[in-house]
Amino acid sequence: MADTAKKQIVVIGLGMTGLSVVNHLLRKGGNVDIKVIDTRVTPPGAEQLPSNVALHAGGWNMDWLSSADQIVASPGVALATPELQDAAAKGIEIVGDIELFARDVSAPVIGITGSNGKSTVTSLVGEMAKAAGVNVGVGGNIGFAALDMLANDHALYVLELSSFQLETTSSLDLASAVFLNLSEDHMDRYTGMDDYRDAKLRIYDQARLAAWNQDDVQTKPLSHEKAISFGFSDGEYTLTLRDGQEWLTAKGEQIMPVSDIALVGRHNVANCLSAMALADSVGIDRQAQCQAMREYRGLAHRCQQVLEQDGVLWVNDSKATNPASTLAALDGLQLAGRLHLLVGGDGKGADFSSLKPVLNTLNVTLYCYGRDGHAFAVLVDAPVVTETMQAAMDIAARDATSGDMVLLSPACASFDQFTNFMVRGDTFAAYAKEIATQRAGSQVSG
Known part of the structure; x- marks a missing residue:
């Protein structure tokens, strides 16, 4: 009799x-x-x-679902899945891990979402907090699962939040939230860009402070009592000139020269502006913020230099899982030689035509591989089409000369050939080193 009184909780996805x-x-x-x-x-x-x-593996167990009091769905399982739709129609509560986190967390929480840059901003704010001596937990859609961090009783939590996670979250009381940018992604899950944007905008619903990007009006909250903005030329957090130099500026106060930022790329200047706004919202002191921005060099798989041999630079940007991420990697890229760009994988229904104008301005060979590699082949006159990333690397290694760069920035998810983007990036790095070792050996024997 006691068993029937138990609350039945079904977790979807391990x-x-x-x-x-x-x-x-x-x-x-x-x-x-x-x-x-x-x-x-x-x-x-x-x-x-x-x-x-x-555990029920290999399919659905509808008896379990229909008798559940609560369903906790993995972010990878869409709410539109027929099995979940049936459960919702029966009035069964469906939540995600972040909603469970929201119901039990007691310390302040910062939330970061966006199509691109959210991992960098999440990590940078975490570094700012650490520099200030704050016991901070950094995770969510990056690194540690949010619920695992609750056991450590942190004084502050900084969470990267995907649109998938936000779909099942309704009561996350954020000290501050930012929606960094919006670009086409996950079109295989959403009915269009408005649907995708609406999922991202949910981050502002319970936030005490909403930070948005002046250079991407799609990130502006539809309504919010307390909103601030950042941008290259406007906003509370912006850039100003001093003695011919650009300075990061917060609410009219010039903080530090842009040239002091350790992160590379124009997009990371915007990331620093947003990180300052978030750090200010929880009282992280300015000296700690500046220290982090001067020292933090970014995460693995994000424009990460993995090897230089014979003047050829091999760069791992495996985290570029959509066209906008690849565009960010190409922005302002200056090379003495030729760019050997590896793209392809699982395109998630994206349109890659936005890459064409930029590719036309570069001295580039485009290597197209994987399930959706053919979708890139039309962007340039002489593409190199291969089945696998490694096959593309073999050709790039043969043709690259001093001053060239071999850049993995796929503009696609990895799931056609790799478990995730980290495995793809690690494979790229390991194979680049293997190629280098073989080349060095042949030079010695020759």
Whole structure:
């Protein structure tokens, strides 16, 4: 009789997020019965599930779903999935891991979303907090699962939030939130750009301060009692000139020269402006902010130099999973030689034509690989089309000469050939070093 009174919770999707949900629910205790459904035959993390948590793998279990009191859905499972639609029609509550986090967190939380740059801004704000001596937890859609961090009792949380996570979040009380930018992405999940934008705009719903990008009006909150903005020429956080030099400027106060920023690229100047606004919202002191901006050099897989041999630079920008990310990598790129650009993978229904004008201005060879490589081949006159990234690298290595750059900036997701963008980037880096070792060996033997 006691079992029937238990709250039935069904977790959809395992992996890092699903495990964090299970562990969080077990830590909370209470009279609950937790079950996990994963449509994959061998879901990652299955071996880490406690023995008292049932797992249904390889498909849906509709009996479990229909009898659930609450469903906790992985961000990778769309709410439009028919099985979840049926559950919602029955009045069953469907939430995500961030909503569970929101219901239990007591410390201030900063939230960051956007099509591009959110991982960099999330990490940079975290570095600012660390420089100020704050016990900060940095995670969400990057690094640590949000629920796992709750166990560490941080004084501040900085979360990267994807549109997928925001879809199932309704009560996240943010100290400040930023929507960095909007560009076409995930068109295989959303019905159009307005649908995608609406999911991102949810970040402002419970935020005490809304920060938006003056250079991308799509990020402006539809209505908010307290909104601030950043931008290259306008906003509370902007750029001003001093002795012919650009300076980061906060609410009229010139803070530091742009040339002092360790991060490379114009897009990272905007990222610093937004990070300052977020850091100010929770009282992180200016000296710590400046220290972080002078020292923080970015994350792996984001325009990361992995090798230089015989004057050829190999750069890993595997995190470029949409066209706008690749455009950011190409912005202001200056090379003595030729650019060997590797693009392709799972295009997620995106339109790649925005790359064509920029490619036309560059001395570039375009290598198109993977499932949607053919969609890039029409952008240039003489594309190199291969099945795999490694095959493209072999050709680039053969043709590249001193002063050239081999850049992996795929403008696509990795899922056609790699588990995620990190594995893709690591594979690129490892194979570049393998190629270099082989070339060095042949030079010695010759």
